[in-house]
Amino acid sequence: MIPLRQSFRNILLVLxxxxxxxxxxxxxxxxxxxxxxxxxxxxAGSICRVAVLPFLNDSDYPLADAIFAKVFAAQLNVSGNYLxxxxxxxxxxxxxxxxxxxxxxxPEQLQLIASRxxxxxxxxxxxxxxxxxxxxxxxxxxxxxxDVLLLDGQSxxxxxxxxxxxxxxxxxxxxxxxxxxxxxxLSRQIAEExxxxxFKKGLPRCDVLPRS
Numbered sequence: 001m002i003p004l005r006q007s008f009r010n011i012l013l014v015l016x017x018x019x020x021x022x023x024x025x026x027x028x029x030x031x032x033x034x035x036x037x038x039x040x041x042x043x044a045g046s047i048c049r050v051a052v053l054p055f056l057n058d059s060d061y062p063l064a065d066a067i068f069a070k071v072f073a074a075q076l077n078v079s080g081n082y083l084x085x086x087x088x089x090x091x092x093x094x095x096x097x098x099x100x101x102x103x104x105x106x107p108e109q110l111q112l113i114a115s116r117x118x119x120x121x122x123x124x125x126x127x128x129x130x131x132x133x134x135x136x137x138x139x140x141x142x143x144x145x146x147d148v149l150l151l152d153g154q155s156x157x158x159x160x161x162x163x164x165x166x167x168x169x170x171x172x173x174x175x176x177x178x179x180x181x182x183x184x185x186l187s188r189q190i191a192e193e194x195x196x197x198x199f200k201k202g203l204p205r206c207d208v209l210p211r212s
């Protein structure tokens with residue numbers, strides 16, 4: 001018969017092993033990738049000049065389009081070494097074309113926008129869902145679904161698209177570390193996952209402009 005003290009010690013050792021092994025183990029769903037679709041090939045040659053245009057907002061969350069567009073542009077700027085069109089220049093052109101907030105440009109207007117911005121690629125899309133659901137205790141479990149389009153600046157034709165939907169608890173580990181509790185944090189994570197997938201699919205980073 002195992003002494004009580006030794007039995008208790010064995011139980012503690014088993015629990016400690018489970019905790020150590022579980023710290024880095026993610027719950028199911030962590031490896032979900034964006035749904036990639038390819039409508040046409042990327043333009044040949046070096047790609048450096050990119051413009052992230054305003055997104056549309058089909059969700060009930062105020063300013064969801066602005067939040068995700070800003071976060072996506074910031075993440076792509078960090079990752080790709082591109083020369084980005086300034087947000088002020090984009091908004092000025094939208095005003096000149098009398099495009100109202102939430103109104104999608106026509107293909108002809110997209111060509112004009114790209115020409116004025118000297119952009120090889122345009123990025124835009126739609127925020128389909130953005131919510132802040134109650135989580136465990138006082139926490140928040142954000143939900144975000146987006147559809148992002150990569151357009152040819154010269155023809156305004158869609159080249160690639162990516163649909164992605166995630167929630168904050170998708171990133172929770174067995175020890176509850178890593179849970180994302182803000183829509184901004186979830187936007188950053190989703191943007192990073194889409195951008196990384198695009199690079200794996202062959203989107204070239206700009207190899208001409210030096211990094212600052």
